[in-house]
Amino acid sequence: MLSECLQISKTRLSTSLSRCQLVSRRNFTIAIDGPAASGKSSTARAVAQELGFGYIDSGSIYRCATLLALRQNITEISKHTDDLVAMILKSTVEIKVQPSNSLNAMPSLGRLAVPEVQVLLDGEDVSGEIRKPEVNRMVAKVASESSVREAVLGIQRSMAARAKTRSSQNQSANNEGMPEGVVMDGRDIGTTIFPNAELKIYLDASAMARAIRRWDEMNNQLKDTKQQQKQQKQQQQSASDAQKAGSTTEAPTYPSVEEIARELEARDYADINREHSPLRIASDAVVIDNTNLTFEQQVYTITDLARERMGIKPKHADL
Numbered sequence: 454m455l456s457e458c459l460q461i462s463k464t465r466l467s468t469s470l471s472r473c474q475l476v477s478r479r480n481f482t483i484a485i486d487g488p489a490a491s492g493k494s495s496t497a498r499a500v501a502q503e504l505g506f507g508y509i510d511s512g513s514i515y516r517c518a519t520l521l522a523l524r525q526n527i528t529e530i531s532k533h534t535d536d537l538v539a540m541i542l543k544s545t546v547e548i549k550v551q552p553s554n555s556l557n558a559m560p561s562l563g564r565l566a567v568p569e570v571q572v573l574l575d576g577e578d579v580s581g582e583i584r585k586p587e588v589n590r591m592v593a594k595v596a597s598e599s600s601v602r603e604a605v606l607g608i609q610r611s612m613a614a615r616a617k618t619r620s621s622q623n624q625s626a627n628n629e630g631m632p633e634g635v636v637m638d639g640r641d642i643g644t645t646i647f648p649n650a651e652l653k654i655y656l657d658a659s660a661m662a663r664a665i666r667r668w669d670e671m672n673n674q675l676k677d678t679k680q681q682q683k684q685q686k687q688q689q690q691s692a693s694d695a696q697k698a699g700s701t702t703e704a705p706t707y708p709s710v711e712e713i714a715r716e717l718e719a720r721d722y723a724d725i726n727r728e729h730s731p732l733r734i735a736s737d738a739v740v741i742d743n744t745n746l747t748f749e750q751q752v753y754t755i756t757d758l759a760r761e762r763m764g765i766k767p768k769h770a771d772l
């Protein structure tokens with residue numbers, strides 16, 4: 454399209470220019486990068502819902518690749534990259550976004566409804582399994598392999614193309630005359646995957662704020678699990694049932710804030726210092742440090758920036 458735009462004669466200039474503008478307005482990509490637990494995925498989901506865009510959590514693809522390796526007992530990734538790449542290319546990863554109208558379980562997210570995301574690996578719901586500590590510990594190693602990144606890049610780009618098409622069918626987006634678009638979060642979205650993204654955000658927060666937020670999130674989930682188990686127990690009639698359930702539904706325990714901080718730091722160190730597509734701030738990214746921002750402030754800052762760049766009136770200029 455660019456070469457088409459440059460080849461036009463003077464007489465065709467105005468019509469072709471408006472066609473070019475229309476094309477760029479019809480596709481809007483928002484890249485959100487940043488360190489672990491800086492709020493990328495919750496923010497990206499809320500931004501996507503606000504704008505009626507598609508959403509892709511690129512980290513979940515690396516997490517699925519890690520799960521594939523773990524299930525085959527592959528721990529020395531560098532010795533088995535070819536096998537792992539073959540497994541990734543044979544598998545299907547789907548990210549299903551469930552639009553949300555209700556309030557979140559997480560009080561820190563305030564009044565904004567954040568869609569839930571389900572990750573399917575070859576049709577199996579692995580949303581919980583890919584967030585387990587063993588995956589957290591290994592995922593950065595998997596993501597440091599260039600051939601793995603190449604395989605994941607293909608998946609990311611085709612997911613983005615599909616998500617944009619779906620977003621164009623979204624009613625609220627069409628109402629505002631918005632283009633079709635996608636929000637993707639990760640570590641190299643603005644630098645490598647979509648270097649021409651219309652809006653690049655680098656989301657950051659202090660190491661302690663990130664560790665505390667993750668701890669809060671885990672404890673919230675733990676409370677939910679305990680509540681569910683309590684209800685289950687109340688429903689159990691026979692002693693044998695109770696014994697069976699007791700042995701299979703033991704409440705998980707979660708690490709301390711300090712342990713979480715160490716895990717996040719180790720992952721960030723690996724992501725920043727790897728050779729291929731390390732975590733960097735793209736030169737044209739808008740840096741948002743949300744240590745002292747509410748969730749709503751960070752989401753609305755991004756949706757307003759996006760609206761401005763799309764030529765649509767911002768909604769939250771008062772923030």
Ligand SMILES: Nc1ncnc2c1ncn2[C@@H]1O[C@H](COP(=O)(O)OP(=O)(O)OP(=O)(O)O)[C@@H](O)[C@H]1O
Pocket residue numbers: 487488489490491492493494495496512559561562666667670743746747748749751
């Ligand atoms: N401004 C904020 N204030 C308080 N909590 C927040 C804020 N932004 C995000 N959070 C919370 O921080 C936690 C981490 O956010 P999220 O999971 O979106 O981060 P992430 O960058 O995607 O993490 P990861 O890289 O590990 O996938 C979540 O519990 C989220 O609800």
Ligand SMILES: Nc1ccn([C@@H]2O[C@H](COP(=O)(O)O)[C@@H](O)[C@H]2O)c(=O)n1
Pocket residue numbers: 489490511512513515516592593594596638639640641642720724
């Ligand atoms: N674009 C990306 C996204 C993720 N990674 C790697 O995956 C890990 C898990 O990502 P989360 O966002 O789910 O925490 C992350 O630590 C990176 O190692 C990546 O390399 N590039």
